[in-house]
Amino acid sequence: MRIGVLTGGGDCPGLNAVIRAVVRKGVKEYGYEFVGFRDGWRGPLEGLTMQLDVAATRGILPRGGTILGSSRTNPFKIENGVERIKENLKDAGIDALIAIGGEDTLGVASKLHGLGVKVIGVPKTIDNDLDNTDYTFGFDTAVNIAVEAIDRLHTTAESHHRALIVEVMGRHAGWIALHSGIAGGAACILIPEQKFSVEKVCEWVESRFKTNYAPIIVIAEGAIPQDGDMVTKDASLDSFGHAKLSGIGDWLANEIETRTGKEARTSVLGHIQRGGTPSAFDRVLATRFGLMAITAAHEGDWGKMVALHGTDIVRVSLASATEKLKAVNLERYKEAEIFFG
Numbered sequence: 001m002r003i004g005v006l007t008g009g010g011d012c013p014g015l016n017a018v019i020r021a022v023v024r025k026g027v028k029e030y031g032y033e034f035v036g037f038r039d040g041w042r043g044p045l046e047g048l049t050m051q052l053d054v055a056a057t058r059g060i061l062p063r064g065g066t067i068l069g070s071s072r073t074n075p076f077k078i079e080n081g082v083e084r085i086k087e088n089l090k091d092a093g094i095d096a097l098i099a100i101g102g103e104d105t106l107g108v109a110s111k112l113h114g115l116g117v118k119v120i121g122v123p124k125t126i127d128n129d130l131d132n133t134d135y136t137f138g139f140d141t142a143v144n145i146a147v148e149a150i151d152r153l154h155t156t157a158e159s160h161h162r163a164l165i166v167e168v169m170g171r172h173a174g175w176i177a178l179h180s181g182i183a184g185g186a187a188c189i190l191i192p193e194q195k196f197s198v199e200k201v202c203e204w205v206e207s208r209f210k211t212n213y214a215p216i217i218v219i220a221e222g223a224i225p226q227d228g229d230m231v232t233k234d235a236s237l238d239s240f241g242h243a244k245l246s247g248i249g250d251w252l253a254n255e256i257e258t259r260t261g262k263e264a265r266t267s268v269l270g271h272i273q274r275g276g277t278p279s280a281f282d283r284v285l286a287t288r289f290g291l292m293a294i295t296a297a298h299e300g301d302w303g304k305m306v307a308l309h310g311t312d313i314v315r316v317s318l319a320s321a322t323e324k325l326k327a328v329n330l331e332r333y334k335e336a337e338i339f340f341g
Helices: 015-030 043-047 081-091 102-116 139-160 175-184 198-210 248-260 270-274 281-299 318-322 330-337
Strands: 002-007 034-038 050-051 097-101 119-123 164-169 187-192 216-220 232-239 243-247 264-268 303-307 312-317
Touching: 002 015, 002 043, 015 034, 015 097, 015 232, 034 043, 043 081, 050 281, 050 330, 097 102, 102 119, 102 318, 119 281, 119 318, 139 175, 139 216, 139 270, 139 281, 164 175, 164 198, 175 187, 175 216, 175 330, 187 198, 198 216, 198 248, 216 248, 243 264, 248 264, 281 303, 281 312, 303 318, 312 318
Parallel strands: 002 034, 002 097, 097 119, 119 303, 164 216, 164 264, 187 216
Antiparallel strands: 034 050, 232 243, 303 312
């Protein structure tokens, strides 16, 4: 069997570990051939390929990013996009695809499966917002990077008696903010799932200063104030209809300074969270996902996504993973609220 592999969406620590596991087991146990498609769905759309064998995957386990490249290409928004993909797969002698990505990439994979393309999905998103899997690789690395930043910011905040706001990724789901905020001892955590009161945030800031500690506020980029809207960089949208988020941290810092008279500064971690070497947890999880993905392909279990349930790697339908986002529920958020202020 000849299998194509692609990585789509934002880059993420652990992508190379998946590629390595898929190829290593596929070649050694099943004798399969692999073709790497470059830059997400642009690869099969335009016939962009690279050699993908055991030699090509040596030494990539600790590397961040993806050796295949990535993009946010949406073939369903391109004229004759699906037909071009099918034709290029046929011309390249590709029997099936393993697509590694998040909501958008796997959403395309699910639609292609419904149109007759043999696809296996592997979940990837640092936001940890894909449904029907307990965790996605990349999330643990992103949280650890955020926690290291928060730990460092505590000392400078206290030295200068400032409120410091740490803006982390999280468009619609606040998992990174929640986990890094708890682990970093934040004065409050603001997530997209719960609109926040600026007045209450200011109360928490004042409370923390009264105890001679400078407050650290962790806010997800998609967090929304009760009397406002999501803050965006501009009016442009990507090919999947997503706005570019930017600025909620600076907006909140200005509100805090105006209302409390306390100096406030913002650190936006941005792409730092998704770059660099993956954590040990993410390397292991990504490897296990890759091993299960090639096993599913070998067994012809098409239209499935590999997933983590408890400590087990299982298979679920692609559709079940992309029908809705996995958001932070109120109970989990309330666990953290006891530490606010």
